[in-house]
Amino acid sequence: MRRMNSGFTLIELMIVVAIIWRSRHLRLSSSSK
Structure with missing residues (x-):
């Protein structure tokens, strides 16, 4: 596999x-609750 x-x-x-x-998703879900 080539490396960039x-x-x-x-x-x-x-x-x-x-x-x-x-x-990010966990933060949003926890803050909304």
């Missing part, structure tokens, strides 16, 4: 985005 110039693979980038998206 930033050193991040596409999969690694997707994992980071998924983690941020999850934490």
Whole structure:
């Protein structure tokens, strides 16, 4: 698998985005309750 110039693979980038998206969603759901 090729690595991009930033050193991040596409999969690694997707994992980071998924983690941020999850934490955001949890914050929104917890604050609304």
